[in-house]
Amino acid sequence: MAGHASVLSDDSVLSRLDRGLESVERKMAFVSGLGAFALMVLAVISVSGRNLFNEPLRGYVDWIEAAMPLIAIFGISYVQRTGGHIRMDIVVGALKGRPLWLAEFLTTLAILILMVLLVWGTWAHFDRSFDMSKPNWSRDSSIDIGLPIWPAKLVVPVAFSVMCLRLVLQLWGYGRAFLLGLSEPVAVPMVLSAAEQAALEADQVQGHD
Amino acid sequence: TEWNVSVWGKRRAFTEHIHKLADLVSEKTGGEFTMNISYGGLSKNRENLDGISIGAFEMAQFCAGYHADKNRAITVLELPFLGVANLDEEVAVSHAIYAHPAVADEMAQWNAKMLMTSPMPQYNLVGTGEPRDELAEFDGMRVRATGGLGKAFSAVGGVPTSVTSSEAYQAMESGVVDTVAFAQHAHLSFGTINQAAWWTANLNPGTVNCPVVVNIDAYESLSDAEREALDSSVPEAIDYYLSNYGALLQRWDEVLAEKNVTKVMISDEELAKFKDVAGKPIHDAWIAEMSAQGLPAQELYDLVFKTLEDTRAN
Amino acid sequence: MDSIEIGLWVTGGMFLLVVLGMRVAFAAAFAGLVGLIWIFWAKKGYDPEDFTWALTVAVKTAGQVPHGKVSSQALSLIPTFILIGYLAYYAGLTRALFEAAKRWIAWVPGGLAVSTVFATAGFAAVSGASVATAAVFARIAIPEMLKVGYDKRFAAGVVAAGGTLASLIPPSAILVIYAIIVEQDVGKLLLAGFIPGMFSAVIYAGLIIGLALVLPNFGPPVKGFTWKQRFASLPPALPIVAVVVIIIFFVYNPFGGDAWGTPTEGGAIGAFIVFLMAVFRGMRLPELKDALIETAKLSIMIFSIIWGVLIYVRFLGFADLPTAFSDWINSLPYSPMLILICILLGYAVLGMFMDAIGMLLLTLPVVYPAVMALNGGEMVSAADSTFGMSGPMCAVWFGILVVKMAEFCLITPPIGLNCFVVAGVRPDLTVQDVFRGVTPFFIADAVTIALLVAFPAIVLWLPSLA
Ligand code: NA
Ligand code: NA
Numbered sequence: 001m002a003g004h005a006s007v008l009s010d011d012s013v014l015s016r017l018d019r020g021l022e023s024v025e026r027k028m029a030f031v032s033g034l035g036a037f038a039l040m041v042l043a044v045i046s047v048s049g050r051n052l053f054n055e056p057l058r059g060y061v062d063w064i065e066a067a068m069p070l071i072a073i074f075g076i077s078y079v080q081r082t083g084g085h086i087r088m089d090i091v092v093g094a095l096k097g098r099p100l101w102l103a104e105f106l107t108t109l110a111i112l113i114l115m116v117l118l119v120w121g122t123w124a125h126f127d128r129s130f131d132m133s134k135p136n137w138s139r140d141s142s143i144d145i146g147l148p149i150w151p152a153k154l155v156v157p158v159a160f161s162v163m164c165l166r167l168v169l170q171l172w173g174y175g176r177a178f179l180l181g182l183s184e185p186v187a188v189p190m191v192l193s194a195a196e197q198a199a200l201e202a203d204q205v206q207g208h209d
Numbered sequence: 210t211e212w213n214v215s216v217w218g219k220r221r222a223f224t225e226h227i228h229k230l231a232d233l234v235s236e237k238t239g240g241e242f243t244m245n246i247s248y249g250g251l252s253k254n255r256e257n258l259d260g261i262s263i264g265a266f267e268m269a270q271f272c273a274g275y276h277a278d279k280n281r282a283i284t285v286l287e288l289p290f291l292g293v294a295n296l297d298e299e300v301a302v303s304h305a306i307y308a309h310p311a312v313a314d315e316m317a318q319w320n321a322k323m324l325m326t327s328p329m330p331q332y333n334l335v336g337t338g339e340p341r342d343e344l345a346e347f348d349g350m351r352v353r354a355t356g357g358l359g360k361a362f363s364a365v366g367g368v369p370t371s372v373t374s375s376e377a378y379q380a381m382e383s384g385v386v387d388t389v390a391f392a393q394h395a396h397l398s399f400g401t402i403n404q405a406a407w408w409t410a411n412l413n414p415g416t417v418n419c420p421v422v423v424n425i426d427a428y429e430s431l432s433d434a435e436r437e438a439l440d441s442s443v444p445e446a447i448d449y450y451l452s453n454y455g456a457l458l459q460r461w462d463e464v465l466a467e468k469n470v471t472k473v474m475i476s477d478e479e480l481a482k483f484k485d486v487a488g489k490p491i492h493d494a495w496i497a498e499m500s501a502q503g504l505p506a507q508e509l510y511d512l513v514f515k516t517l518e519d520t521r522a523n
Numbered sequence: 524m525d526s527i528e529i530g531l532w533v534t535g536g537m538f539l540l541v542v543l544g545m546r547v548a549f550a551a552a553f554a555g556l557v558g559l560i561w562i563f564w565a566k567k568g569y570d571p572e573d574f575t576w577a578l579t580v581a582v583k584t585a586g587q588v589p590h591g592k593v594s595s596q597a598l599s600l601i602p603t604f605i606l607i608g609y610l611a612y613y614a615g616l617t618r619a620l621f622e623a624a625k626r627w628i629a630w631v632p633g634g635l636a637v638s639t640v641f642a643t644a645g646f647a648a649v650s651g652a653s654v655a656t657a658a659v660f661a662r663i664a665i666p667e668m669l670k671v672g673y674d675k676r677f678a679a680g681v682v683a684a685g686g687t688l689a690s691l692i693p694p695s696a697i698l699v700i701y702a703i704i705v706e707q708d709v710g711k712l713l714l715a716g717f718i719p720g721m722f723s724a725v726i727y728a729g730l731i732i733g734l735a736l737v738l739p740n741f742g743p744p745v746k747g748f749t750w751k752q753r754f755a756s757l758p759p760a761l762p763i764v765a766v767v768v769i770i771i772f773f774v775y776n777p778f779g780g781d782a783w784g785t786p787t788e789g790g791a792i793g794a795f796i797v798f799l800m801a802v803f804r805g806m807r808l809p810e811l812k813d814a815l816i817e818t819a820k821l822s823i824m825i826f827s828i829i830w831g832v833l834i835y836v837r838f839l840g841f842a843d844l845p846t847a848f849s850d851w852i853n854s855l856p857y858s859p860m861l862i863l864i865c866i867l868l869g870y871a872v873l874g875m876f877m878d879a880i881g882m883l884l885l886t887l888p889v890v891y892p893a894v895m896a897l898n899g900g901e902m903v904s905a906a907d908s909t910f911g912m913s914g915p916m917c918a919v920w921f922g923i924l925v926v927k928m929a930e931f932c933l934i935t936p937p938i939g940l941n942c943f944v945v946a947g948v949r950p951d952l953t954v955q956d957v958f959r960g961v962t963p964f965f966i967a968d969a970v971t972i973a974l975l976v977a978f979p980a981i982v983l984w985l986p987s988l989a
Binding site: 050054055056057058059060061062124125128129134135136138139140141142143144145146148149 | 255259262263274275276277278279349351355356359368369370371372385502
C-alpha cells in the first residue's frame with residue numbers, strides 16, 4: 001500500500017513545473033476540503049432550520065449532490081502528485097532502478113490514456129447538460145428545486161485535465177529516470193514499498209539499540 | 210436483433226408493460242427480436258436519457274420530473290390539478306402530448322423517440338399524526354413532494370422537504386417530514402404506508418410522467434417486420450399494465466384496512482380552494498415560462514384538456 | 524465470444540493490472556473502459572468501420588460515471604466521517620479518552636492494554652477510519668505501555684488491533700461504502716455495526732486479561748487512582764458521548780419516539796460538535812486548513828476507487844457477469860453455509876494482499892448478488908430463507924461479516940495496513956515486530972467471526988428494532 005511519499009525537487013525545468021503545478025493542485029484540494037466543511041454547515045442549517053423555525057433548507061439534497069463532485073474529484077491531481085492513490089506494491093516493491101522506472105512509466109502511461117479518454121467522456125457528459133440557448137444555459141436540472149447541473153458536471157473534466165498535466169510531468173520524470181538510470185529522480189512520488197519501509201525501519205532500530 | 214433496455218429499481222407494477230412488450234415482440238418475430246431488460250445495470254435512473262442519446266442501449270424508461278430541463282415540453286403532464294381521473298385518461302393525455310411535434314423535436318435532441326407511457330395514478334399523501342382534511346391544516350406541513358407537486362403544496366403554506374425516495378420511510382419515521390406524496394405502488398414498495406396514520410383518497414394533486422423511449426437510430430435500423438412487431442405491441446402492453454395496476458389498486462383498500470390507515474376524504478369546497486391557489490396560478494406561470502423559451506406552451510396545455518374531453522366523450 | 528467470456532477476460536486483466544502495481548482506482552476504470560469498448564464492438568461483429576462508434580459510446584458511457592455516481596447524498600457521509608476523525612484529533616479527544624480509560628479500568632490484569640482497547644473503541648465512535656485510529660493511538664498509548672514494562676511488540680499489536688474497531692462501530696466509512704454498493708439502508712448498517720464492534724472489543728479485552736493471568740512479566744495492572752481523579756477524567760471525554768448519543772438518536776430513538784433526522788444529518792451534526800470542541804481547545808486556521816486538506820486527500824482517494832470501480836461495474840452490467848456468477852454459485856452441490864464460509868475465507872486470503880476498501884469494491888458487485896441468491900433472493904422472507912433471515916437482514920449480516928473480514932485483513936501479513944501505520948509512527952518498531960505482537964488478536968478475531976456467523980442475532984438485534 002502506498003503510504004506517504006516524498007517528491008524530490010531541484011532546479012531543473014521539470015522540477016519547477018512540478019512545483020508550479022503543485023501549488024495549483026494544493027489549492028484545488030483545499031477547495032475539496034472546504035466542500036466537506038460546507039456539507040457540515042449545510043446540515044446544521046438544515047436541521048436547526050427545520051426544528052427551530054419549521055423552515056428546512058429548500059433543496060438540501062440537491063445542494064449536497066451539487067457539492068459532491070467538488071469534494072470527491074476536484075483535488076484528484078494533488079492525490080496523484082503525492083502518490084496517495086492506493087495500489088498493491090508487491091511487484092513494484094521488489095523492483096529497483098531501471099526496471100522500476102519502466103514499470104512506473106508504463107502504468108502511468110496507462111493512467112494517462114485512461115484520463116485523456118475520460119476527459120472526453122466527462123466533457124461529453126457536461127456538454128449534454130449545457131445549452132447556451134436555454135435559461136441558465138441548462139439542459140439538465142436537479143430533481144427538487146431545479147438547480148442547473150452543468151456546473152457540477154464541468155468540475156470533472158476540469159479536474160481530470162489537471163490530472164492529465166500531472167501525469168505528463170510524471171511520465172517525463174519516470175522517462176528521464178529510466179533513460180539516465182537515476183536513483184533519486186525529481187517530480188515523481190518516491191514510494192517506499194512495504195519491504196523497503198520495513199528494512200529501513202529495521203536499520204533505524206539497529207542504529208539506535 | 211437484441212435490444213438492451215435500461216430501467217431501475219426492482220421489477221414492479223411500474224415496469225410490467227416493458228416485460229409484456231418484450232414477450233410480445235419476441236413472440237411475434239419468432240425470437241428474432243429480443244429485449245434484455247436491465248434494472249440499474251446499464252445506467253443511473255436520472256441518466257437514462259443520456260444513455261439513449263449516446264446509443265449505449267436502445268430503450269429506456271425515465272420520469273420527466275427527474276430533470277425538467279432535459280424534457281421541458283412534457284412537464285405539462287406533471288402540472289398540479291390537471292383533473293386526470295384515472296389511468297385510462299392518463300394514458301390518453303400522455304400519448305396525445307407525446308405525439309405533439311414539439312415533444313418529438315425535444316426528444317430528437319436526445320436521439321430519442323417516444324414509445325409509450327407508464328401511467329401513474331395521482332400522488333396522494335400518506336401522513337403521520339392527526340389527519341389533515343382542511344387546507345388550513347396544510348400550513349407548515351413538511352411534505353416530501355418534488356417538482357410541480359412541491360410547488361402546489363408551497364402555495365398553501367406547506368414546506369416541501371428534500372429527501373430521496375429511498376430515505377422517505379426513515380424521514381417519516383424521524384419526523385423530518387409529516388407527509389409523503391407517492392403513487393400507491395411506491396407507498397407500498399418504499400414502506401411509507403407502514404408509517405402512515407392516514408391517506409388522502411381524493412386530494413389528487415397531480416402525478417409524475419414517465420415515458421418509455423427508444424433510440425432513433427436503433428428504431429430505424431429494425432427490419433420492417435421487427436418495427437411492425439414493436440409498434441403493434443404497444444397497445445397490448447399498455448392494456449396489460451392497466452389491468453395489472455388495477456389489481457394493485459383493488460388491493461390498496463385492503464392494505465389500508467389491514468394497516469389501520471384512515472382514508473381521508475376532503476370536501477369539494479376545500480378541494481376547490483386548493484385548486485384556486487395551487488392550480489391555475491401554477492398553470493399560468495408554466496405557460497408564461499415555457500412560452501418565453503419558445504415552446505408552444507399554450508398549445509400543449511390546451512391539448513391536455515381537449516384530449517381529456519375527447520376521452521370522456523367516448 | 525459471448526459477453527460472459529469478455530467479462531471474465533476483462534476481470535482477469537483488471538486483477539493483473541492491480542498486481543502489477545497500477546493504482547487500484549485507475550486499474551478498475553481502465554479495465555471497465557476496455558471492457559465497454561470490447562462489448563460494444565462485439566455487438567457490431569468487430570467490423571473495423573464500427574470501432575470508432577464502439578470507442579465513442581464506451582467513452583461517453585464511462586464518462587457518465589464519475590459525476591453521476593459521486594453525486595449522492597448517502598456518499599456525503601464519507602467526507603463527513605473522515606472530517607470528524609481529523610477534528611477529534613485537534614479537539615484532544617484521543618488523549619482524554621485514553622486518560623479516562625486508564626483511570627477507570629487499568630486496575631485489571633493487563634490493565635493498560637485493556638484500557639487501550641476501550642479507548643480505541645471510544646474513539647471509534649467519532650472516527651470513521653481504522654488506519655487513522657491506529658495512527659493516533661500509536662502516538663499516545665504505546666509510550667505509556669512501554670513505561671510500565673509491556674513488551675513493545677505486544678503494545679504495538681494492541682494498538683493495531685484496536686484500530687480496526689473504528690470500521691465496525693459507527694460512524695464507519697467502509698460500512699457506508701458497502702451500503703452504497705449493495706443499495707441497502709445506510710442507517711440500519713451503521714446501527715448493526717455497533718454491537719459487533721463492542722463485542723470485538725470485549726473479546727480483545729478478554730484475551731488480554733487471559734494472557735496477563737497466564738504469562739509472567741506481562742504488563743502490570745495500574746492502580747492507585749482516586750475516585751476524584753477518575754471523575755476528573757470524564758469531562759474532557761464527554762464530547763464523545765455527546766456525539767455517540769446524537770448519531771444514535773439521528774438513526775434511531777431508543778426511547779421509542781421519533782428519531783431526530785437522517786444518518787446523513789447525524790454525521791454532520793456530530794462533526795460540528797467536534798469542530799466546536801476543537802475550536803474551544805485552541806484549533807486555529809492553520810490547523811483547520813491542514814485538517815481540511817487531509818480530509819480531502821483521504822476522501823478523494825476513496826472516491827476515486829468508488830468511481831473507478833463503478834466504471835468496471837457499469838461494464839459488468841452490460842456483460843451480465845454478476846448474474847452468471849450467482850447462477851454458478853447456486854448450482855454448486857455444497858451447503859449454502861459452507862459456500863458462505865468459503866467466500867469469507869476467500870476474503871481472508873484476498874485481504875492479505877489488498878486494501879480493504881479496494882477489495883470490497885472490486886468483489887462485492889459479483890459476490891453480493893450470489894450471497895443474496897444463496898439466502899433465497901433480495902426479497903425473501905425469514906421463513907423461506909436459507910440462513911433464517913429476510914433478504915434485507917441478510918444484506919446487513921453479510922455486510923458486517925465482510926467488514927469484519929476486511930478489518931481482520933488490516934492486521935494480517937503481508938500487507939496489514941494498520942501494522943504498517945503503527946510501525947511508521949513508532950521508529951523503534953519494525954513491521955515484523957507489530958505483526959508478531961498482533962498475532963494473538965488473530966485468534967480473537969477468528970472467534971468473533973465464528974460467533975457472528977453462528978449467532979446472527981448479535982448483528983441483527985439492534986437493526987431489527989429500528
Ligand atoms: Na467508527
Ligand atoms: Na492485509
